[in-house]
């Protein structure tokens with residue numbers, strides 16, 4: 001009896017609660033067009049405002065963003081000094097995106113995105129907020145790509161999964177002092193060399 005009474009009270013409260021508290025329904029603004037009606041996205045839609053090309057958190061690397069004219073977002077995670085130099089971005093100060101008041105802003109974004117693709121940037125389609133990965137981090141089966149551009153021409157690419165990257169100890173790449181050393185390490189980690197970068201199937205250089 002002493003157990004039954006609290007049980008009854010709690011079930012009663014739950015029953016009343018589910019009927020009294022109105023269910024949340026997304027309105028038309030919150031509901032992204034590609035989702036079906038019953039899907040409630042707790043972090044909906046594309047960012048309305050473009051973000052800076054870079055911003056610095058606690059590191060070790062930073063994420064670089066780009067906004068191509070085809071829509072969506074390019075993202076390059078874990079960028080270090082070598083990547084920022086390659087992209088022509090300031091290593092110690094936030095690089096703002098070109099403002100909309102600049103008539104060339106979209107062209108500048110496209111040039112920036114093309115540079116990002118040379119390092120294997122991921123494209124995130126419109127209405128995809130990359131929620132799973134931003135919260136949970138990459139999964140074992142996600143693609144792990146690292147790219148090295150040697151001064152002598154060609155390109156070195158390591159295109160594996162995060163699980164394989166862990167097994168091979170790709171963290172050594174963080175300790176490369178420059179792009180040449182990164183290329184040597186990519187080779188050592190089992191990466192491939194392409195004398196003609198346009199023939200590399202891992203990069204979208206078009």
Ligand SMILES: *[C@@H]1O[C@H](CO)[C@@H](O)[C@H](O)[C@H]1NC(C)=O
Pocket residue numbers: 141142143144159160161201202
């Ligand atoms: C690159 O690696 C990913 C993850 O293993 C794989 O799905 C993809 O097919 C690879 N790309 C090429 C062109 O082999």
